[in-house]
Amino acid sequence: MRRILAKFLVFYLKVCAKAYLRRNQPAVIAVTGTTNVYDTKQQIVSMLDQGYKVRTSKKNYSAKFGVPASILNVRLGGDSAVKWVKICAQSFVRGFFIKSKIQILILELALKWQTDMNYLLSIVKPDIAVITNVIPSTLVDYKSTDNLASEYLKLANAVPARGLVLLNAHDERLAKRPVSKGTVIYYGIEAGDIQASDVKQTSEGMSFVYQGQKVTLPRFGKYAVLAFLAGSQIKSFFDKYGVKKK
Amino acid sequence: MAEIQVSPIKQMEYRASKISDVVSLAQGIPSFDTPEVIKDNVKAAMDADLVARYSLPQGLPELRDMISQKLAQDHMFYDSETEIIVTCGAIEALSATFQSILNHGDEVVLVSPSYASYPELIKVAGGKPIFADLVENEGWRLDVTAIEKKISRKTKALLICNPNNPTGTIFTKQDLTSIAELALQNGLFLVLDEVYKDFVYGEEPFYFLAQEKKYRQNIIRIFSLSKSYAMTGWRIAYLHSAAENIVEILKVHDSLVTCAPVVSQYGAYTALQRGDGAVKEFTQVYNRRRNLMCHRLDKMEKYLTYQTPGASYFILPKVLVRQGSDSWKFCINLLEQAKVALVPGVAFGPSGEGHVRISFGRSDDDINLAFDRMEKFFEYL
Numbered sequence: 001m002r003r004i005l006a007k008f009l010v011f012y013l014k015v016c017a018k019a020y021l022r023r024n025q026p027a028v029i030a031v032t033g034t035t036n037v038y039d040t041k042q043q044i045v046s047m048l049d050q051g052y053k054v055r056t057s058k059k060n061y062s063a064k065f066g067v068p069a070s071i072l073n074v075r076l077g078g079d080s081a082v083k084w085v086k087i088c089a090q091s092f093v094r095g096f097f098i099k100s101k102i103q104i105l106i107l108e109l110a111l112k113w114q115t116d117m118n119y120l121l122s123i124v125k126p127d128i129a130v131i132t133n134v135i136p137s138t139l140v141d142y143k144s145t146d147n148l149a150s151e152y153l154k155l156a157n158a159v160p161a162r163g164l165v166l167l168n169a170h171d172e173r174l175a176k177r178p179v180s181k182g183t184v185i186y187y188g189i190e191a192g193d194i195q196a197s198d199v200k201q202t203s204e205g206m207s208f209v210y211q212g213q214k215v216t217l218p219r220f221g222k223y224a225v226l227a228f229l230a231g232s233q234i235k236s237f238f239d240k241y242g243v244k245k246k
Numbered sequence: 247m248a249e250i251q252v253s254p255i256k257q258m259e260y261r262a263s264k265i266s267d268v269v270s271l272a273q274g275i276p277s278f279d280t281p282e283v284i285k286d287n288v289k290a291a292m293d294a295d296l297v298a299r300y301s302l303p304q305g306l307p308e309l310r311d312m313i314s315q316k317l318a319q320d321h322m323f324y325d326s327e328t329e330i331i332v333t334c335g336a337i338e339a340l341s342a343t344f345q346s347i348l349n350h351g352d353e354v355v356l357v358s359p360s361y362a363s364y365p366e367l368i369k370v371a372g373g374k375p376i377f378a379d380l381v382e383n384e385g386w387r388l389d390v391t392a393i394e395k396k397i398s399r400k401t402k403a404l405l406i407c408n409p410n411n412p413t414g415t416i417f418t419k420q421d422l423t424s425i426a427e428l429a430l431q432n433g434l435f436l437v438l439d440e441v442y443k444d445f446v447y448g449e450e451p452f453y454f455l456a457q458e459k460k461y462r463q464n465i466i467r468i469f470s471l472s473k474s475y476a477m478t479g480w481r482i483a484y485l486h487s488a489a490e491n492i493v494e495i496l497k498v499h500d501s502l503v504t505c506a507p508v509v510s511q512y513g514a515y516t517a518l519q520r521g522d523g524a525v526k527e528f529t530q531v532y533n534r535r536r537n538l539m540c541h542r543l544d545k546m547e548k549y550l551t552y553q554t555p556g557a558s559y560f561i562l563p564k565v566l567v568r569q570g571s572d573s574w575k576f577c578i579n580l581l582e583q584a585k586v587a588l589v590p591g592v593a594f595g596p597s598g599e600g601h602v603r604i605s606f607g608r609s610d611d612d613i614n615l616a617f618d619r620m621e622k623f624f625e626y627l
Contacts, residue, residue, distance in 0.1 A: 060519055203459055219323050
């Protein structure tokens, strides 16, 4: 019974989320990868929310329930039947009736099972895709890391011609340029199409040079730098082309 | 190795296990089971054949990523790739830490009373534990001067359990900063064990010293999922520090255990992702039990006096009757005559003598039964 209910709710949220996207047509940024997805997403949010009306996933909402919930801006109900009834009502109203002012949706897509990416892409058509990395993992049901990389690249391939694909330049499994119609850009530390150079870790965080400017971040590790590069590129993209309706 | 002893807490639990109808408020085991959401996700992972292989020694990348996110929520910024290790419980984290930073004869200054296994862990790594007393009549507060006086040429590290086991004290930001300054000025490691940071009962938010970037090179911070998520049997914890410290600790961790059990890493991932509700619920229950225990202790003021714990699920009352001056003997008598297992205060360092540690991690019924029995025991003394 519980499984049937869960299946129904997944389907119901999907229908409402698709209705929301069709009616409101926000630009969609989808971030995926094995790690650093949340931080990259947060970095993108922090760069875009100054000039645009953005919404992002709540908490780590990133799978079959989480992605539509993020699109509809509802909080998942756990084991509470009352909460789920409320969520269903909210989702219906938001999906089919209320006009949203959100211009850009920034979503986190997590893969665990082999069918996950196809399912998530049946809900969202990303305008911008970011793949943070592909790391060998036992947390996901993929037979090999190369298979996992192929799944991530499905996201890149779903981006339309006017869209943007950002790939980690340091990841060998992402090095083979995807067949995406969108503009493909590799980002990295002294590697790729857009680069950070002179990267140093100090007691205060990371410092580096990007497009001739010295940047300091109050975070540590190379992924903090990579997240900044992805965020900067997306900000430049929207600043240049605007948030176009489909 | 002759100097190394089995923890008095476990010795007491072992003795208690042989006595029928015993009530144990000794070992810090939560009365709760692991939340269903954690178990369900682990079962699904097992059914999908995902848990049988080793992970990287430092742990599953996604788990470390999740840990990094959780740390960032508390303003502690650590790189998931190079600054975090998932370990087999806090004990292994501490053991790997001490074995990597200590040479034979090095000293570690720790407070007394503090967790019973610390001295043994230090000795196993060839080090020498040096105790600095907490100030009991001021709520077991840190005595920075006392700690400073214990620092010698041989001192390599300071070890602080915050909130402190067995006193339940939350050390103040000011005192912790003073300790960190001592570590910085003397080039010492500051090992922070914060496994009880979620069970805090006051309004004031818990202060994390590891958020101060100034002390990143000195601080090695440890957190276990055992208590917060009722996962003591899963043996899962993590530590984080600056990358150069992690490189050294990782060598020892790898040689000791290869990696933390992958099945438990799955549990930890789900706990950190979806376990906040359970932690909140546990904290409310422990707070209620703390109040119950204080109420019961108030009724025994002729025999026991205590400082109210601000956190954790332990209380360390002082035994006012003559027989309590030898806490080990006292606890054995209490166990044999009243069938109540407590931990002798001497297990937690010299200043713990004359006290007993009581856990309110157990159920209300256990607490009430134990106190009923203790009241009778004291009357017949």
